[in-house]
Amino acid sequence: MDSTKLLPPVKEALEQFPRIFDDKTAYASPLGAAWAPGRVNLIGEHTDYNGGFVLPMAVDRVSAFAGRTRQDQTVRLWSAHFKEYAEFSLDGLPENFDQQRKPLPGWARYVLGVGAELLRAGITLKGFDAVVSGDVPLGGGMSSSAALEIASAEAYALFSDHAFTIGEKDATLTPIETAGLCQRAEHIASGLRSGILDQAASCLGQPRKAVLLDCRSLDYRYLPFEYPNVSLVVIDTGVRRELASSAYNERRQQCEEATERLRDLILQDEPGNEQARGIKELRDISPEQFERYKNQLPEVLRKRAGYVIAENERVLQVVKLLEAGQIEEVGKILWIGHAGLRDEYEVSCAELDALVDIAHDVPGVYGARMMGGGFGGCTINLVRSDAVDALRQAVEQHYPERTGRQASIDICRAAAGPGHVVTQ
Template identity: 75%
Template sequence: MSTEAFSQPVRVAAEQFATAFHESMSLYTGDLSAAWAPGRVNLIGEHTDYNEGFVLPLAVDRVSAFAGRARADQTVRLWSTHFNHYAQFSLDGLPETFEAQREALPGWARYILGVATELARAGIPLQGFDAVVSGDVPLGGGMSSSAALEVATAQACALFSGGKFTIGAEDATLAPLQVAALCQRAEHIASGLKSGILDQAASCLGQPGKAVLLDCRSLAYRYLPFRAPEISLMVIDTGVRRELASSAYNERRQQCEDAVEILRGQIEQHEPENQQAREIKSLRDITQEQFDRYKQELPEILRKRAGYIIKENERVLQVVALLEKNDIEAVGAILWQGHAGLRDEYEVSCEELDALVEIAHQVPGVLGARMMGGGFGGCTVNLVRTEAVEVLSEAVMRQYPEQTGRQASIDICRAAGGPGSVTL
């Protein structure tokens, strides 16, 4: 099958396979095949996932992709088009051999090993393969390149397993959200980052023209329309790669857990008749009224962190109500509010992100903007009237370097479908 119908990363990976791996065909047991998974834009609901709250992401038309062939043994060999680097590991002995093999791999390949390890831990039969890895999800830019790579890895492992396991909605070995949870665990062991399930779920559940409301506790989800020709979704990359300092990210998570402990104690003490107090497990369970009543018992830093999360869950549900009425334009005002909370209360923004949001705020036709992703760098997401796209682009290209000494890059994204695979 021609690769012309596929996205650029799939084509690039397929075209480079013969050059990257030029062994005898007797080494392989199957046809050249490709698997991919999308990155995501999170419209609203930042840092709420690991607080068992609500998120509203959409998969986008940027993917991580594998193109390769199954092998007759348990070896996995990889060539990254982005890093121009080979990596190799063995499926034999996983998950026990994970730590020893991890240390010998470059960072990008550790995510792939992590997914294979979690599949093995789940008792899924695996088979070796050679593959070229490509992608156009900006690395470290807040569009979840790591989650796209992880979900694409799961698709590739299924593709090259010779039918030993399948991924899908019905009668499959793994359902989409099982894949998301498995890939979330893979990220934890590969990077040490205790991330929530938002990124992997968004990649697994993508549908064209749809955002998905996900309850990160129950994993219940439903789709909402997100398609308006007169409004564009712009992702603007700061060019800052302060890798989500695991320490700062994990610190936020711990602060939220500490706030829950104190607030639950206050509710139990002052509301002994409240039978639900003992069931409080996360900030998602604290109402705004309860928070307002007991927030003075929190140290200031915990008060700010918890206040942001509780408000952000409310913002997600406000946006859902607007999308149900197909009022995408009104969503913009809530994005400005979300950025202010991330900057002032959760304190995960940075000078460059704030500069992009402020530039956007000054351009007529920009409905709303906020930083996106874990923070400390990466991208902003902007809702923009289509006729204002060029004006905002010009403003960013002129003002951002003047203010920061950096160059920004701009992508126009669409809500796109989820992962897939094909024999080429």
């Protein structure tokens, strides 16, 4: 194996493992590593749990495990980021999940949750020791939790001597099945009623491609995303949010209530409308139907539903533009999407708005918007490559003036999905 080709977190975890877990006599297995990427979402925010469309891509930032199989059912982990151990047992899962979850640090609960869901699916697992590393910004809207969950599934597969496999053909779990399993693991680990966007994006990543995912049917197809003169710039506000304690679950509940009210309003006017009887999510309500009935909704529900219905249309617009190679036009839709997140869905914050405003004034920035659940995290920016330095300078100058904070700027590339390697 050529270690120079491994991403930095994978190399870091492999290098640290012998120092952290130095009892070589405890293992009869080779050292191996498993990883999965974070993601950016070009367009389609908060549409996934409304049965809508999303357009993400995996990026070259990963969560990684490096370790060895144990001879028992114990899982021992060391976090290179948090500098702390976590330990749990696969025995008794998933029934004793809540009992084992309580003493664990937050990051380890995701690993436990994935193990519980794999066992619930009837898959046989083995214990392992591993160092956990990563360079997906935590709480930054690039889905560090989903990267950790999908990397956990890859690690369980690797360290359980390939008792199950993940892949497109003749595998125990398809990528979408793996995403769904890890989505359920997030629900039980964090209490966050997340959609499937993040896990699917991590599982489905391909270099130089975005993926259009229908979050209801789970059908997907790839779109080219390779523009030599355009950079995908992620700018981190430095503001961290805890989605489970934020308004995320509240937004989901509001969308469900808006759907029910709109369905009832349509059926009152058109009792024989079979299409209306089948309305289950905002995805099912056309822009024309929304325009007709929106003024009969309470203001907050009108704003939430209006954003989601329009955002689904924006995703489909961007797909057509990417197919036509019109990347500058894609940028214009990002500005509009941010305004909707700020004013209608109300999940932005002063720091995110500041970064988008600063980017708007830099020539060569095609578009920018907040990304992820909201209330902090990152913005995604489509930037002409020769304008990246100007954007960086503008952010370094004006962002601290406006917020009293420092922002970090990174260029990301559409990258491959999860993987693993045995090193010795």
